[in-house]
Amino acid sequence: MRIVDNIPGALDRRTRAEDPAFREAVAAIVARVRAGGWGALVAESERIDHAPPRLVEVAPFAAQARASYPAATLAAVELAHCNVTSFHTGTRPRDAAVETMPGLTVAKEWRAIDRVGLYVPGSNAPLFSTLLMLAIPALVAGVSEIIVVTPPRPDGGLDPAIALAAELCGIPAIWTVGGAQAIAALAFGAGEIAPVAKIAGPGNKWVAAAKALVAATPGGPAIDLPAGPSELLVIADASADPATVAADLLSQAEHDPDAEVVLIATDAALAEAVLREVDRQLADIPAAVPAMAAAKAVVATLDAAVALANAWASEHLSLAVADPDALVPRIRNAGAIFVGHGVAESFGDYLAGSSHVLPTGGAARAYGGVTVLSFMKEVSVLRATSAASRAVAGPAAALARLEGLEAHARAAEMRA
Numbered sequence: 579m580r581i582v583d584n585i586p587g588a589l590d591r592r593t594r595a596e597d598p599a600f601r602e603a604v605a606a607i608v609a610r611v612r613a614g615g616w617g618a619l620v621a622e623s624e625r626i627d628h629a630p631p632r633l634v635e636v637a638p639f640a641a642q643a644r645a646s647y648p649a650a651t652l653a654a655v656e657l658a659h660c661n662v663t664s665f666h667t668g669t670r671p672r673d674a675a676v677e678t679m680p681g682l683t684v685a686k687e688w689r690a691i692d693r694v695g696l697y698v699p700g701s702n703a704p705l706f707s708t709l710l711m712l713a714i715p716a717l718v719a720g721v722s723e724i725i726v727v728t729p730p731r732p733d734g735g736l737d738p739a740i741a742l743a744a745e746l747c748g749i750p751a752i753w754t755v756g757g758a759q760a761i762a763a764l765a766f767g768a769g770e771i772a773p774v775a776k777i778a779g780p781g782n783k784w785v786a787a788a789k790a791l792v793a794a795t796p797g798g799p800a801i802d803l804p805a806g807p808s809e810l811l812v813i814a815d816a817s818a819d820p821a822t823v824a825a826d827l828l829s830q831a832e833h834d835p836d837a838e839v840v841l842i843a844t845d846a847a848l849a850e851a852v853l854r855e856v857d858r859q860l861a862d863i864p865a866a867v868p869a870m871a872a873a874k875a876v877v878a879t880l881d882a883a884v885a886l887a888n889a890w891a892s893e894h895l896s897l898a899v900a901d902p903d904a905l906v907p908r909i910r911n912a913g914a915i916f917v918g919h920g921v922a923e924s925f926g927d928y929l930a931g932s933s934h935v936l937p938t939g940g941a942a943r944a945y946g947g948v949t950v951l952s953f954m955k956e957v958s959v960l961r962a963t964s965a966a967s968r969a970v971a972g973p974a975a976a977l978a979r980l981e982g983l984e985a986h987a988r989a990a991e992m993r994a
């Protein structure tokens with residue numbers, strides 16, 4: 579981590595070169611699975627992951643988890659399941675109806691998406707938490723069919739923690755298939771994998787590129803968010819404990835080598851103290867923290883920090899300041915805000931309740947994270963009494979004629 583003098587430059591995200599050959603490789607995998615169905619999916623999975631896709635029952639692996647994990651670990655997974663469920667249940671949208679004119683009523687009714695696909699990354703860390711963060715809002719939304727995919731493991735089984743999370747969510751089996759080929763199968767169907775209306779979940783660059791590709795295909799599924807490397811921005815003032823701020827920065831730099839970690843400190847002494855703490859903690863942390871070397875710190879006033887935070891639109895924003903509640907209403911753009919010294923970013927990753935699938939790369943300017951709404955859509959329902967129908971027929975016809983649409987005008991006038 580280093581202190582940067584060029585304040586606007588400190589917030590430049592690391593750019594990743596667009597590689598046309600990579601995009602073509604993704605498009606080729608997707609096209610082969612789309613055209614060739616199950617046979618092509620098997621061939622691509624064997625070529626890339628050296629394993630055919632399999633639908634694996636979660637029960638034996640969840641039993642392994644229950645038999646081998648300490649009681650406190652099992653209780654923690656159940657606590658996370660409970661908190662995430664109560665948050666999403668409490669934020670389920672309500673239907674609403676408005677009588678726009680006497681007798682003319684327009685309702686907004688929420689409906690769950692029928693079938694969704696959830697991508698749970700495999701990689702080095704078993705991201706069972708991602709399964710909870712996707713499946714629970716989908717279940718609370720009322721999605722009737724949830725297809726979970728995760729990359730295959732060399733032993734052909736499931737990670738016990740992922741299986742335990744699935745079992746808690748009532749998901750009986752998981753497809754072990756990953757990468758762009760899994761996204762193509764979810765999008766267009768392959769064998770017993772039926773095509774879904776929406777795909778959610780983070781993944782590596784192959785998964786992200788395939789999601790963007792299938793979402794842009796006519797008739798293809800919707801996707802949740804543009805997913806990229808994880809981010810944390812910490813705004814800290816003199817009231818912050820340098821060791822705690824350093825621990826939060828390290829926790830987010832642990833995610834992957836491309837994670838973006840930035841500290842905005844209100845004075846230079848604090849920035850330097852945090853840097854020393856980062857070095858001290860790095861020396862005895864057993865895990866790799868691959869993104870910490872590229873992390874940056876800048877010194878700015880609190881007002882400038884708020885402006886920078888809004889411009890950067892961080893996935894995670896920690897307010898390690900004396901009066902964080904005064905800053906919250908001034909934050910326009912962030913995926914999740916962690917208010918005050920007592921709220922670790924890790925709480926949001928695991929068990930506070932909100933989903934940890936959040937917008938990255940500045941997308942928080944226009945997107946929120948995954949919620950119950952991500953798995954629902956609204957239907958407008960229009961009703962009119964016969965008096966209201968007669969009353970609006972004339973104005974509706976007038977508007978139609980203003981656009982030169984005579985057939986519309988006549989259809990309206992039939993109700994007069």
Ligand SMILES: [Zn+2]
Pocket residue numbers: 829830833923924927
């Ligand atoms: Zn994190």
